[in-house]
Amino acid sequence: MTLHTTLSIDTSAGLVPDVTSLLDPILVAEVPPLLREAAWLTADLPEAVALDLARSMVHLAARTAWAAQAPDLPLRAFPASVDDRGIPDPAYAPEKAQDLARAVGRLAGLGTVAQATSTLGALYTSLLPRPQRKAHGVYYTPPTLAALMTERAGEAGIDWHRARVIDPACGAGALLLPTLERMLARLADQPAGHVLDEIGRRLRGIDLDPVAAWIAQVGVDMRLAPWCRQTGRPAPRVAHAGCGLAASAEDGCYDLVLANPPYGQLRLDAATRARFAQSINGRANLYALFCQRAVELTRPGGALVLLTPTGFLGGEYFAALRRYLATEAAPLSIETITARKGVFEGVQQETVVTTCRRADGAGEGGQGHVEMRALHVGSDDVVVEPLGLHLLPAAAGAPWLLPRRGSQHAIARAMGTMPARLADWGYEVRTGPVDGSDRSREDCAGTAGAVPMLWPEAVSAQGLDWPRAKRGRSAWYRATGQEMKLVTRPCLLLQRTTALEQPRRLVAAVLEVDLLQSHGAVAIENHLNILAPVGPCPAVPLEVLCAVFNSVAASEAFRCLSGSTAVSAYELRHLPLPDPAALVPLSALVAAGADPEAIEAECLRLYAGDLPAAEARPGQDAAIICRGWAARRPAHRGWVPKDVPAPGRTLAPALDPKLFGKGPAAPAATLGDDLVGRREYGLGICLSFYGYC
DNA sequence: ACTGGTCCCTTATTGGTTAG
């Protein structure tokens, strides 16, 4: 099988040419403790005071950094709308605040310009009051990811020599600076005045926060200082304060839109809802609006690179966004960021980088394929794990079934051709109707009309365990004229919220007839899903359904479709299932009470077993790029495997504790040893991408 | 009334450090 890639990774050039040089180890080591200290300063202050202090400190830090980088040029004026009077209230350790700000500014002034702005941005975000930060989704892009995003833009065909680029939510300029860098590289031989003109004409950032936009602009000013000196002109205004969602005269003019927009649920007024009707349905999220906005800004044939939560890949409330993107700006590649934590400070959101091309009406036949990758983001590197090409579902708005990990490649492929859904198996899904948090009901154990109440903790792969209920929860429910809430027939119960980190996303147990017979009915709490037979005789028996849903294969299949911690009824209805006719061997195993491993193996076969082995693996021509390793360990410099290493090759233990665990260096091991799950052998895990370990 | 998504909080666990 040839894994044709529209966006091949250029291994010879390296993934992120300037990342390692951009990340001065001194800064990497010394800045975070200062930022933590800074966060303490504002943690307990009233919001307005904290905001004031944050802005003052950033101003001071920027002044310090500027003095180091361009002492001969004037620093751009602080936004007039924000009060500039130094550290505001002496009561809150002002000297310490000033010292901190200067210290951060000095460190920022040491590194490259991109590093300086990202450091200033990080200072700002760590000082911002939490409510403010959350309300506006202020989480700036780490430099490694920003570099990767501009790299993707290049792969999507952006010509940095003439491209017009905009970031409608630019924050402190994390994406503007790498873009500027690429533009400058192409303008190297041009007269200085022309360079300034070109940058001013072709690069633009917008942010709601005038101080953030100012930091971004100061970064641009710093970078353009040499050209300014030559011409005696100031740098052009690139970053503007304003609302990135507002329509402008420049819609459809940009060759590239780069954005890590803010996230967060919204309450929309009717006008805004109508304005973004194409891309939102149900409960809207801010980033969906920015996605539509990004498409509107892009010219036909132009490219978009967006960093968003994964939720839109499968969630019900993002069906309109999926439909919109599929028709207006089909994704070329989707790259899931595997770590939920540690990439964005204080965020538990699972995120994804999507590269799209704006439709140009030229009838791009045969589209619908997406290049999937997983990104393992370290503190100063990104490891790219190729997951192959995958087809988007033809049905508009349907969840996109895409692998998030290498191990899901085969299952994701197979799912694309599986036509059956739960409805075809003879089942419907609904959420448990009883609100267990309703404390108005007293414990009714043993009273008349009381029926068993089933909570999530009663459901496990081992079966149903009633009257199990956690502390403070009643295992009984008194039906008070709401008998329609009760379940009277056997069904499958499935936990409704499971963490992404859990080994299994799907946890199911059969509600047997005996519990129903002894009590007449049971109540199902809201955090369980109910999979109930539609007719008297479903195409697949309950026990077989249970076996499939409890299998690792089904859990992995579900992971390919879900983006949030919820196991929603919507997603369950869309989960591809094997043809009922193919379930004969599994039914026999279940009926015979076969051991779990045999059942597990059969479920895996049902999902992925029919694929040839070659297809079950991600592309062998793919590359893994491990810049951070090379940077820290000279012995490993240049270790960027371009092809599959032979079994028997000696592996070094992992060198990046952030990525692959801590502890003393492990001894070298031989490829082919059982290295799976051994975190000290990061390389071993890398090689598992190739299907070797 | 029902459903879905997300955030936050509590609890359990783990890993690391230090006193005895």
Add this chain to the structure above:
DNA sequence: CTAACCAATAAGGGACCAGT
């Protein structure tokens, strides 16, 4: 060296809110 303690992290439950 062991036990106790503490901090950080993971897991999972609960609450809340908004849309249908």
